[in-house]
Amino acid sequence: MKKQTKIEIWVGLFVLMSLMALASIAFQVSNFSEWKERPTYRVSALFDNIGGLKVRAPLKLSGVVIGRVTGIEIDPVSFKARVNMAIDQSFNQLPVDSSLSILTSGLLGDQYVGLEPGGDEEVLKPGDEIEMTQSAIVLEDLIGQFLVKLSDSE
Amino acid sequence: MEQAETLIEIKNLTFSRGERKIFDDITLSIPKGKVTAIMGPSGSGKTTLLKLIAGQLKPDSGDVFIEGLHVHGLSRKKIYQLRRKMGMLFQSGALLTDLNVFDNVAFPLREHTKLPEEIIYALVLMKLQAVGLRGAKTLMPSELSGGMSRRVALARGIALDPEMIFYDEPFVGQDPITKGVLVKLIQTLNDSLGLTSVLVSHDVDEVLEIADYICVISEGKLIAEGSKEVLLQESTGYVHQFLNGLPDGPVPFHFSKAPYSEDLKYG
Amino acid sequence: MSRPLSGAQTLLQGLGATLLDKLAAFGRGFLLMLSLVVAMPAAVLRVDLLFKQVYVTGVLSLPIILTAGLFVGMVLSLQGYNILVDFNAEEAVGSMTALSLLRELGPVVGALLFAGRAGSAMTAEIGLMRSTEQISALEMMAIDPIKFVYAPRFLAAIITLPLLIIMFNALGVFGGYLVSVSWLGVDAGAFWSQMTSQVDWNEDVVNGMIKSVVFAVLVAIIALFQGVNAIPTSEGVSSATTRTVVHSSLGILGFDFILTSIMFN
Ligand SMILES: Nc1ncnc2c1ncn2[C@@H]1O[C@H](COP(=O)(O)OP(=O)(O)OP(=O)(O)O)[C@@H](O)[C@H]1O
Ligand SMILES: [Mg+2]
Numbered sequence: 001m002k003k004q005t006k007i008e009i010w011v012g013l014f015v016l017m018s019l020m021a022l023a024s025i026a027f028q029v030s031n032f033s034e035w036k037e038r039p040t041y042r043v044s045a046l047f048d049n050i051g052g053l054k055v056r057a058p059l060k061l062s063g064v065v066i067g068r069v070t071g072i073e074i075d076p077v078s079f080k081a082r083v084n085m086a087i088d089q090s091f092n093q094l095p096v097d098s099s100l101s102i103l104t105s106g107l108l109g110d111q112y113v114g115l116e117p118g119g120d121e122e123v124l125k126p127g128d129e130i131e132m133t134q135s136a137i138v139l140e141d142l143i144g145q146f147l148v149k150l151s152d153s154e
Numbered sequence: 155m156e157q158a159e160t161l162i163e164i165k166n167l168t169f170s171r172g173e174r175k176i177f178d179d180i181t182l183s184i185p186k187g188k189v190t191a192i193m194g195p196s197g198s199g200k201t202t203l204l205k206l207i208a209g210q211l212k213p214d215s216g217d218v219f220i221e222g223l224h225v226h227g228l229s230r231k232k233i234y235q236l237r238r239k240m241g242m243l244f245q246s247g248a249l250l251t252d253l254n255v256f257d258n259v260a261f262p263l264r265e266h267t268k269l270p271e272e273i274i275y276a277l278v279l280m281k282l283q284a285v286g287l288r289g290a291k292t293l294m295p296s297e298l299s300g301g302m303s304r305r306v307a308l309a310r311g312i313a314l315d316p317e318m319i320f321y322d323e324p325f326v327g328q329d330p331i332t333k334g335v336l337v338k339l340i341q342t343l344n345d346s347l348g349l350t351s352v353l354v355s356h357d358v359d360e361v362l363e364i365a366d367y368i369c370v371i372s373e374g375k376l377i378a379e380g381s382k383e384v385l386l387q388e389s390t391g392y393v394h395q396f397l398n399g400l401p402d403g404p405v406p407f408h409f410s411k412a413p414y415s416e417d418l419k420y421g
Numbered sequence: 422m423s424r425p426l427s428g429a430q431t432l433l434q435g436l437g438a439t440l441l442d443k444l445a446a447f448g449r450g451f452l453l454m455l456s457l458v459v460a461m462p463a464a465v466l467r468v469d470l471l472f473k474q475v476y477v478t479g480v481l482s483l484p485i486i487l488t489a490g491l492f493v494g495m496v497l498s499l500q501g502y503n504i505l506v507d508f509n510a511e512e513a514v515g516s517m518t519a520l521s522l523l524r525e526l527g528p529v530v531g532a533l534l535f536a537g538r539a540g541s542a543m544t545a546e547i548g549l550m551r552s553t554e555q556i557s558a559l560e561m562m563a564i565d566p567i568k569f570v571y572a573p574r575f576l577a578a579i580i581t582l583p584l585l586i587i588m589f590n591a592l593g594v595f596g597g598y599l600v601s602v603s604w605l606g607v608d609a610g611a612f613w614s615q616m617t618s619q620v621d622w623n624e625d626v627v628n629g630m631i632k633s634v635v636f637a638v639l640v641a642i643i644a645l646f647q648g649v650n651a652i653p654t655s656e657g658v659s660s661a662t663t664r665t666v667v668h669s670s671l672g673i674l675g676f677d678f679i680l681t682s683i684m685f686n
Contacts, residue, residue: 018584021591032622237563248558
């Protein structure tokens with residue numbers, strides 16, 4: 001039975017090691033710790049063009065993540081893109097006339113939503129829609145405009 | 155046939171390996187509480203017959219009944235229940251190579267009973283003593299000779315005191331003294347515990363000593379069956395040749411059916 | 422006697438026969454898997470057998486998995502650094518290394534190594550157990566080899582491979598840290614914060630784990646199937662072992678593509 005004991009010790013160690021590895025991946029490598037649901041409130045906004053924005057993309061205020069994109073759909077009336085966002089409850093003093101724009105982090109980075117605070121006394125409430133939005137800069141459009149201008153000036 | 159109760163009944167059994175028919179419509183019955191020997195030339199299908207009886211192989215047609223149960227119609231669970239009453243000594247021993255001799259013999263006891271370790275220890279030593287290998291209990295199967303492995307396998311086969319036991323060539327590779335001991339062991343088991351033994355063997359002397367009933371198979375047919383007194387009286391034919399070990403006669407010594415002269419032609 | 426066949430006919434016939442063979446093999450593999458699933462409760466109850474197999478498939482695979490994880494992580498971040506530094510984005514090397522490991526390289530390389538280390542051993546062991554009639558002997562002792570031999574190995578593989586891959590990934594990230602932070606001088610804070618902001622628990626970690634479970638089932642089924650169906654000779658067992666490694670590797674790569682396209686498209 002000594003052999004069985006040795007096996008049991010090793011198996012115990014094995015499981016312990018993998019749990020440690022899992023914990024380090026959860027807390028050190030991934031966003032698991034921010035995953036435990038913090039209270040949020042939801043707002044939405046219409047964009048002409050969201051470019052490459054994806055669900056779960058961050059919503060940033062002055063570079064600090066304050067929320068995430070929770071859903072992207074087409075508004076059936078205006079045919080624009082409706083972006084739903086969840087904002088951390090601790091940022092509940094944002095002016096109602098804040099504006100949103102879709103930006104890119106670095107040259108190769110992912111796209112995110114940037115929030116520019118307005119000056120109104122009134123604050124955003126759950127379910128509000130943010131009116132002022134600026135679409136993503138689409139490289140093809142830029143090049144297209146540039147080419148049109150070139151040919152116009154000729 | 156004697157008036158003994160039948161334990162195993164084989165009816166119109168046909169079995170082929172690929173193209174070759176190993177058994178062609180064999181019918182035979184094995185009496186309860188007796189030693190039945192199955193004899194036949196090497197390669198005639200004796201091992202195959204044991205496997206068919208135990209339900210490890212399925213016949214092409216025909217039936218095997220054990221205690222009235224139709225073996226090949228049983229569910230998986232039922233057949234495993236039936237096998238608990240069987241012990242089998244494999245021709246190769248077939249010991250579990252990752253367990254030592256003691257654990258091999260203890261294996262069926264540990265798996266099928268809830269006996270405490272002290273009792274298992276005592277039982278295993280008893281069985282090992284019976285086959286003369288008590289001193290080898292800590293050896294691994296790879297450290298045993300062929301004859302020793304087969305004796306350990308025999309101890310394992312009888313560990314659970316089965317109701318029927320199949321010995322596939324128990325005497326092969328044993329010295330004369332061990333052979334004598336094994337003959338006695340098989341006989342004692344049979345007489346004292348009243349179990350049914352099926353013995354596959356080529357050793358005519360040993361078989362004649364212990365078998366109550368003998369079946370001879372050759373070329374897929376049962377060519378003789380009966381008590382040994384009856385068979386010994388035959389002075390001609392297959393059985394006479396086989397029991398007396400005569401090289402020539404009705405039983406072909408050679409495997410191939412093509413005439414030797416044909417096969418000798420190269421290419 | 423059949424008439425001599427034309428070349429095309431023989432070819433077609435051969436093709437058909439091979440196809441039927443393969444189909445039949447798939448069917449038998451599927452049946453094996455069903456009976457293994459049915460035997461799972463029994464395998465869970467036999468803790469002694471399960472532990473032994475976790476030891477054989479898991480603990481004994483640790484050295485190769487851990488070493489490989491460390492080096493793969495180191496190489497990844499070295500390559501990543503060299504590319505990213507041109508874009509002034511070398512701080513993203515941590516997230517790049519972690520994402521490649523968690524999503525692809527951990528599960529795939531881990532499973533490939535596992536197939537070579539544990540899968541082949543499983544096939545060889547079962548093939549030899551069959552050729553030495555040990556499986557037959559178990560059946561005769563009224564012990565179901567599916568419950569006693571195959572199911573514990575199957576379950577052990579499904580438990581150990583995901584755990585091994587988690588360790589592979591953790592060590593890979595550590596290797597990346599060693600190279601980029603300790604050696605190449607990337608800022609440690611930026612290394613970790615970029616990583617946590619990019620690596621999503623659900624999207625990356627959990628999906629990677631789902632992959633590793635799928636690969637574990639795949640390797641275990643192939644290894645058991647090849648062992649059970651090995652021709653019981655030394656040649657038969659050796660070619661079955663080779664087939665385990667080849668089929669598992671191809672299967673892992675194929676399934677990886679399918680899973681990736683479902684998960685990350
Ligand atoms: N797995 C198998 N595949 C194909 N043919 C087999 C297989 N096993 C046995 N055979 C064939 O079946 C026949 C009967 O084999 P079996 O082992 O029953 O013989 P046997 O009577 O026990 O012989 P021996 O006295 O030498 O042990 C043999 O001729 C053999 O060629
Ligand atoms: Mg035989």
